[in-house]
Amino acid sequence: MDTSVAGKTALVTGASRGIGRAIAFGLAARGANVVLSSRRQDALDAVAEEIRAAHPAAKVLATAAHVADPHQAQDCVAATVSAFGSLDILVNNAGTNPYYGPLVDIDLPRAQKTFEVNQLSIVLWTQLAWRAWLSEHGGTIVNIASIGGLSTEPGIGFYNATKAAVIHLTRQFAAELAPRVRVNAIAPGVVRTNLAKTLWENFEQQLNAALPLRRIGEPEDIAKAALFLAGDDSAWMTGQTLVVDGGAMILPQVTV
Numbered sequence: 001m002d003t004s005v006a007g008k009t010a011l012v013t014g015a016s017r018g019i020g021r022a023i024a025f026g027l028a029a030r031g032a033n034v035v036l037s038s039r040r041q042d043a044l045d046a047v048a049e050e051i052r053a054a055h056p057a058a059k060v061l062a063t064a065a066h067v068a069d070p071h072q073a074q075d076c077v078a079a080t081v082s083a084f085g086s087l088d089i090l091v092n093n094a095g096t097n098p099y100y101g102p103l104v105d106i107d108l109p110r111a112q113k114t115f116e117v118n119q120l121s122i123v124l125w126t127q128l129a130w131r132a133w134l135s136e137h138g139g140t141i142v143n144i145a146s147i148g149g150l151s152t153e154p155g156i157g158f159y160n161a162t163k164a165a166v167i168h169l170t171r172q173f174a175a176e177l178a179p180r181v182r183v184n185a186i187a188p189g190v191v192r193t194n195l196a197k198t199l200w201e202n203f204e205q206q207l208n209a210a211l212p213l214r215r216i217g218e219p220e221d222i223a224k225a226a227l228f229l230a231g232d233d234s235a236w237m238t239g240q241t242l243v244v245d246g247g248a249m250i251l252p253q254v255t256v
């Protein structure tokens with residue numbers, strides 16, 4: 001097991017549930033100090049308690065922030081460094097998808113929200129972590145993209161465009177911040193979380209049958225990849241996007 005995250009400090013956005021919660025659990029289990037962030041303090045406090053119950057030695061801080069609010073983001077990063085004296089691992093995980101339907105019909109307020117939460121926040125939190133700690137001391141950044149950012153799909157076209165941007169921002173930041181900071185991304189397929197409920201809730205059996213690995217993802221499937229990218233096992237990787245999708249991307253797109 002890679003133990004290189006032990007004693008490091010990790011800040012996880014969108015940590016109140018789903019994939020972010022699973023990543024925070026995984027980091028705490030390996031001895032990292034973990035800062036949980038999302039909009040709802042009560043939900044974060046509950047996850048912090050669950051982590052402490054499962055890992056009594058874990059050092060956990062819960063601090064609410066809207067991921068697209070520069071002041072709240074700044075306060076969260078400052079609170080992280082103040083509490084633990086470092087910020088070695090940033091996991092840009094928070095995401096949203098307020099609109100389902102044809103891209104051509106999306107209303108601008110929901111497009112704006114999707115852009116700010118999924119795409120602009122990656123720039124904001126990376127800048128803040130870089131200035132507060134990473135530029136001087138180095139570290140790793142893991143961005144959560146989506147396989148939707150690698151192809152087209154009905155219903156969630158604008159969300160997917162922001163995820164394509166996350167994949168490109170990962171490459172661009174990796175090039176700019178090397179060698180001190182490694183930046184990689186994960187492109188999950190359908191994972192059993194609130195965000196993706198409309199994609200799996202009524203279709204789980206069909207999805208399971210269609211996927212090469214015969215099941216949709218669990219948050220822990222993505223957390224394992226995040227731990228790999230956050231720690232030294234991926235020491236010679238930067239700018240890459242790891243697809244973790246049960247084989248969805250190898251399904252034939254057009255059959256003859």
Ligand SMILES: NC(=O)c1ccc[n+]([C@@H]2O[C@H](COP(=O)([O-])OP(=O)(O)OC[C@H]3O[C@@H](n4cnc5c(N)ncnc54)[C@H](OP(=O)(O)O)[C@@H]3O)[C@@H](O)[C@H]2O)c1
Binds near residue numbers: 016043096
């Ligand atoms: N589930 C999938 O199938 C799937 C597939 C590909 C990619 N992803 C990506 O995986 C990431 C995690 O999503 P998930 O599936 O785990 O969804 P989820 O269970 O709905 O969790 C989303 C997390 O983001 C937080 N969040 C949402 N809006 C926020 C905001 N404006 N500011 C701060 N935090 C905010 C939520 O907390 P609050 O609501 O309390 O703020 C929550 O902690 C997202 O980037 C998503 O796009 C998911």
